[in-house]
Amino acid sequence: MLFRPELRKILPYRTVWIILLAYAVLLMLFVGAGGNVTLNGQQLGQSLYVFPALWSKLAYVASYFTMLLGVLLIILITDEFQFRTFRQQVIDGASVGELVQGKLAASGVLAGFGMLVVLGVGFYFGLTRAAATVDQAAAGLPAVLFYGAQVLGLLALAALVAVLVRRSGAAILVFLLYLWVAEPLLRLSLPDELDRYLPAKIFNSLTPMPGQELLDTVAGPSLALLPTQALPLALAYMALFWALSYLLLRSRDL
């Protein structure tokens, strides 16, 4: 396991800290600003930060910033191709499996960071603006775990794109195009029974939009999977993406 070498690469890297800081600050600002939004003349404020519903709302909002972590993992992987350090590590005695394990560990660290930021932001706003509901905080925490799974899923996809494309700019572009253009277009051409099984859709299903139940009563039941239904499929996609990354790395020249 190349966990310590991964930390040696990540901790002194300024780009890592800039992106992580941007992720935390943007989430903080977005959630903070959300409380000031007025709806029908009333500030959302208090109702937005009430436990335990706060966690599912936060997880949903944070899912919009997850691509920052994906971009970071792409940079970490494509750097290895650009600097030819994957090549050097194999020469020094690492196996291709260990290289992939190292990046898997890095994605675990990033997912852990994402969950910690969500918890930190949640407790900060929950305790300062809806402290009376804090005794119900634990009830909504599974939403944060589902968010962690979503981050891991998107990072697995990012890793596969990075290994496939090898160049940071192009890989980031392909990753974002897939999430924002290719898969949404594909969903349009597929029946609802099928499109819910596409990877980004599965990962999104882990953090459903708050109030979805209310929408369902108006617009009819959604065919989107529940987080508990999506989780095993998300795990299967993760395994598939990491396995493909491994096979690609093993089959090509470094």
Place this chain on the structure above:
Amino acid sequence: MAILELDNLSKTYGGTTALKGLTLQVEPGSVYGLLGPNGSGKTTTLGIALGVLRASGGTVRWFGQEPTAANRRRIGALLETPNFFPYLSARQNLLLAADIKQADPRSVDQALDSVGLGTRQHDAFRGFSLGMKQRLALASTLLGNPEVLVLDEPTNGLDPQGIAEVRSLVQRLAAEGKTIILASHLLDEIEKVCTHVAVLQRGELRAAGPVGNILATADRVLLRPAPDTPAALVQQALTVLPWVTDVRAETGGILSAALAASHGPADVNRALFEQGLVLAGLEIRHRSLEAQFLELTK
């Protein structure tokens, strides 16, 4: 048991053949040179041996076994350019390499000192000159006290003093009993430090053996048989003489022969005359090391 065995190794990139059926063996304790012009397949050979390039055919064995990550950790290797994280310091890069090699982190200081980078260890790699990068790569190869060193063009970017230091380092390590595989296009480098050499050209092995045999600069004797003496008979007679190491038919009915150091042109003339073979002319052709190399790689 050979340290490295390559058997019928080949590599193609798209339609281009970079290596054609290369077979060679590196014995323990030798300083084995891979010599050839740029593009001859030296780096491809080492890349396959070190597991970073996929062979199109053939096999590689290290220490008598299939290549594994574990036996790569017994090797210190510099392949092509030094590959490090530019934002990490020299020391951080070596600590990272030591982790991967499962080497004692304390060996980093010794490795840095051995290449004269002790005082620059906290500087970022990106600020290093080409020579300093090369020194750091050499320091990295020494981590974990490897049994084998694989050095691909190790004097690239070094000034004359640096080149002399690397050569002396290679000789010192060889004296310690380490096996060293050294790829270079510099004839002089191979001749000065290697015990054995394989000459590559366009992905093919042209010659392999002890440096003294392959890059011998011994003069050749040119023989012009008399009009009534068939060149084929002269060639046949020369071939059986134990002190004639090589006989070739040149153009215009002329033969050339390489002789062991113990014998000279007069011995050739006497031996042929005793068999009734008469020469109309006999001259010595002086050969430079470069001429020998060019002939091997033409």
